[in-house]
Every structure is written in C-alpha cells, then in structure tokens.
Amino acid sequence: MPSTPSHRLPLSSTQPPSSPTITNTPTLSARRHPPPPSTPASPWSRAPICRRVGHSEFCAFTHATFASGHGISLITTPSRILLLGSQPPLNLTDALSSGDDVIPPPPPPYKPTPIPGKGLGLVATSLIRAGTRVMRATPAIMVDDVAFRGLRRGDLKVLLGQGVMGLPGREGFLGLSDAAGEGEGENGVLDRVWRIFSTNAFRTTVKGVKALGGEEKAPQGWEKEVEFHSTFVEVSRLNHACSPNLGYYFDSATLSHRVYAVRDIFPGEELTISYVDVTQPSPKRQSLLSQTWSFTCTCPRCTAEPHVLAESDARCDHLNRLRRELDDYSASATPEKAELLVTLYELEGLEVRMYEAYYRAALEWNGVGDSGRAVRYARLCLDRGLLLRGPDRPFVESMRALVADPTGHWSWRFRVVKKEREEGEGAPGEGKTEG
Numbered sequence: 001m002p003s004t005p006s007h008r009l010p011l012s013s014t015q016p017p018s019s020p021t022i023t024n025t026p027t028l029s030a031r032r033h034p035p036p037p038s039t040p041a042s043p044w045s046r047a048p049i050c051r052r053v054g055h056s057e058f059c060a061f062t063h064a065t066f067a068s069g070h071g072i073s074l075i076t077t078p079s080r081i082l083l084l085g086s087q088p089p090l091n092l093t094d095a096l097s098s099g100d101d102v103i104p105p106p107p108p109p110y111k112p113t114p115i116p117g118k119g120l121g122l123v124a125t126s127l128i129r130a131g132t133r134v135m136r137a138t139p140a141i142m143v144d145d146v147a148f149r150g151l152r153r154g155d156l157k158v159l160l161g162q163g164v165m166g167l168p169g170r171e172g173f174l175g176l177s178d179a180a181g182e183g184e185g186e187n188g189v190l191d192r193v194w195r196i197f198s199t200n201a202f203r204t205t206v207k208g209v210k211a212l213g214g215e216e217k218a219p220q221g222w223e224k225e226v227e228f229h230s231t232f233v234e235v236s237r238l239n240h241a242c243s244p245n246l247g248y249y250f251d252s253a254t255l256s257h258r259v260y261a262v263r264d265i266f267p268g269e270e271l272t273i274s275y276v277d278v279t280q281p282s283p284k285r286q287s288l289l290s291q292t293w294s295f296t297c298t299c300p301r302c303t304a305e306p307h308v309l310a311e312s313d314a315r316c317d318h319l320n321r322l323r324r325e326l327d328d329y330s331a332s333a334t335p336e337k338a339e340l341l342v343t344l345y346e347l348e349g350l351e352v353r354m355y356e357a358y359y360r361a362a363l364e365w366n367g368v369g370d371s372g373r374a375v376r377y378a379r380l381c382l383d384r385g386l387l388l389r390g391p392d393r394p395f396v397e398s399m400r401a402l403v404a405d406p407t408g409h410w411s412w413r414f415r416v417v418k419k420e421r422e423e424g425e426g427a428p429g430e431g432k433t434e435g
C-alpha cells in the first residue's frame, strides 16, 4: 500500500455522471400522506405517496419557484428536506440570482444541434476563450443516494415521476435523451422518466448540512456530506469526449453545476465533457462508456490509427504508474518524474486534468528546495484547479500556502531531508569495521 502522509493532500478525480447500476433492498411499505400544509414560510410541497427503505421514508418534495421558476424536486427524507430547505440556497426563491451573476450573459455562446451518431449536442456559436464559464445551472431533480441505492426500482420510478411532474420546467426534463436507460416497461411515462434520469444523472455532494435532529436518527450538529444523484437539463445535452474542451464541478454552496472552457473553443466546435476517467487507456474508457451509456466513443483519442492508439494507451499506463509513484511518500520520486507527468498530460490533451500534474510538480520542486519552480507550478495548479474543482478543496488550500510561504510548507525539502536521513541511517552492515 502506498504510504501517504496525512498532510499530503490527495486529489480525487472529476466526478463522472452517476452510474445507473442500482442495488436494491426490500421496501417495507408504501405510505400515503396528505399534502403538507402550505405555509407562507415554506415554498416546499410534498407529493402524496412516499416509500420506505428500512426505517427511512422517502418522498418527492418540490420547490416550484426555485431558480427563476425552473423549480427543483428532491427525493429524500422529510428530516433532510427540513435541514436542506432551511438553509441557502434551498431556502431562497431564486438561487441563480443570489450573490453570483449568471455569466456569460444571455444569449449563451452555444446552441443545441443534432450531431451524427450522438443525438443532440451543444455547438459553439462564437469563440469561447479558455477559462470562460460556459454554464451555471441548478438541478431539476436530486435523488438521495440512500433512496437511489435502497429503493426498489418500481418505487424509485413512482417518486421520480412525482418529482418530475411537480416541476414547472418538466418539459425540459422530459425532452432529454433516454438513450442509455434500460427497457421499455409497461409504465409509459414513469419508465421514460427513469430512463432519462439514468442517462443523465451526475453524482453530486451537498456539504455541511446542518442537522436539526428529529424523526430520523439524525446526528446533532453537522452532517458532513450528503450524496445525491442529480439531473441538470442544459448540462445534460453535453456529449462525451476523451479530450474534452469543458470541465465542470458541482458547487454545493449554490447547488449549481459550473462548466468552464479548458481551452479556446471555436465557432462550430462541439462542446464536450468527460463521462469517465480520461487518464485510463482506450479499452477501459470504451468499456465503461458502452456499459453505462450505451455508445462507442469515436473521438480522436479513440479512433486514431492502431500504432498511434497504442502509443496513446502506453502513455496512459505510464502516466498512471508515475502518478502512483509520485503519490507514494516512501518512493524515490523526483521533480523530473513530475515534469514527465506534465508532458504526458499535455500529449494526451488532458487540459481538463492538468491541475493534477501541476500539483505534483509543485510538491516535487518544493521537495528538493527549488521554491521558484514550486511556486510557478502551484500558481498553474490554482489557475486551472479553481475552475475545475472549485475553491473549497484541500489542494487549493495547500497550493495557496505554498505560494505564500514555500519554505514554511510541509513539502519544503522533504525529499532532501528524507534522503539525508536514509544516508545517515546507512545501509545494513555499514559502519562495521572488518578484522
């Protein structure tokens, strides 16, 4: 097992859209509720039918005026809706106009366009510069991970159907692709809602949910994180590419998906995101895309000539080996290996993940006491990482600390000190005099 010191902050990969695979556990009962009394203080309505998983009851709650009247529905427990609904942004009428402006101003620099073999996609209508925010959108529907995993498929479909039908913007949801959803089924619109949801949902983490206690065994204080599977209407039109020109992250504080250009995008170019870990070699990427989203990727990284494809796959293997080595505190990684990692990301066109390579290069240069190069890479890491992961990440904090004071950062000369210590300890048998 690689040894990673606790102060060495790991970077996690981007979150792909969630997998439609579900583990079912038996549902105990279905309950009918009268609609909740509508008070002027609460914008939430609850659909009449709820479903149980173990001791928890899940219902569809709708906030119809949220996000400029697009609305939002959550499938979760009554106690969680009390918590979430009492805090920003879900206690606001219009999350998108709260605090942060919508950039770029309308009209957006893209339009929905049929793409041969891919259904609809979004195509740039004007030049979009690297670093521009292209979209910011709140979810139409969010399904609590416990409900997603625990509810029987039929029960989940009922709650999803209620949640979608409660949305003022349901037409937008119902117009989305259902290409990756399973089976036709006999439930007409409920089956279609399920197929759309499983084709388009993203894993989203809502952080720092203040617990009030109550009907569930809710911990007092704060629930650190609550996982949801969420569908965003406009974002869902983005097709996949293995060298995407957009990156995204979910901002828990505003409950919005933020999508940025990772390189300059020219008019007529399709806007793309990655659905899978794009540092994997092509057979792994293809297998995941086919199993989960039912398509074969035809992007340039997947359809290169065999000898070019073989080189690209070899680079991916090399890149993953190097990353493991650099993340292993006990191994003999060097700044040169981190520089090589940067080059491999560049050769693979992985602008969307470059901040990971910059992060490792910053640590390695600081690790040998070269603060100049370390600060340069820390700056590059922050420049890209803030767009693609948001401000609320441990690596952002770490890179800011390195920029402010390289010699005070935990990584300052850590490789040199380690080497000196090893040499001081000496090899077994060293120091003994013969004879």
Ligand SMILES: C[S@@+](CC[C@H](N)C(=O)[O-])C[C@H]1O[C@@H](n2cnc3c(N)ncnc32)[C@H](O)[C@@H]1O
Pocket (backbone or CB within 6 Å): 117, 118, 119, 120, 121, 176, 177, 179, 180, 199, 200, 236, 237, 238, 239, 240, 241, 293, 294, 295, 296, 297, 298, 299
């Ligand atoms: C989230 S939707 C993307 C938008 C969709 N094309 C539409 O018409 O609304 C995912 C589905 O789009 C299609 N898709 C996405 N990326 C693709 C690609 N690179 N090649 C072929 N089909 C793709 C697949 O059918 C996939 O299941």
